[in-house]
Amino acid sequence: MSNKTIIFCDFDGTITVNDNIVAIMKHFQPPGWDQLVEQVLSKSISIREGVGKMFALLPTSRKQEVVDYAINNVVIRPGFKELLDYCKQQGIEFYVTSGGIDFFVYPVLSSFSIPTDHIYCNGSDFSGSHIEILWPHACDDQCHNDCGMCKTAIIRKYSPDEYHRILIGDSVTDFEGAKLVDTVFARSILIDLCRDLGLNYYAFQDFHDIIKQLEELKGK
Ligand SMILES: [Mg+2]
Ligand SMILES: [Zn+2]
16 A cells, blocks of 8 residues: 555444434434335435434434433443554544534544544534524535435545555444545445445444454555
8 A cells, every 4th residue: 555545434333333313313203214214224214304304203302312312322442542543653644524513523523533623524503493404514426316415525525546445343333434445444235335336445343343454454
């Protein structure tokens, strides 16, 4: 790997063991949330539309409960801190590219040394009657997937001529980015996608696996 290495790492289901949006919905059970999840997974509505509509089901009067639940139920996947240390050591740039929401992404990551401008996620507004999700990193003119938080728009800022681009992820929000990068570290259904499309990927269970693989790639 002669180019500079850069990592784009998903949050929900990757840095954290569970998907926090699904966990919030399962806990608070606003009527209609499960159909929206189905529609996102079957791609009959976009991720942005689905996530926006799910949170719009939750009244802002329950803000503190929702925030507390989200933050307190997070489990970090083993080896995450070690991967961050490894990246620092090796001069690998590390970005969090999350389709999650600011009110749980930032607090959870605050105990790790990641600069705030290396964390991309969606925003939220609790000033109305129901939670409104904000999209400060929506798709650019080259992406037509209505991602919400557009991973490809961020990845495309880093030229493949200059960077060895690595994506770490697990699910639908990683599909488009996975097609773009040089190397994918995949778990869950992202593995199936990488296999079906013949992408250059490594399956992983935790971040220790990724450190090991990065060490091997270094020698090449
Ligand atoms: Mg995920
Ligand atoms: Zn997009």
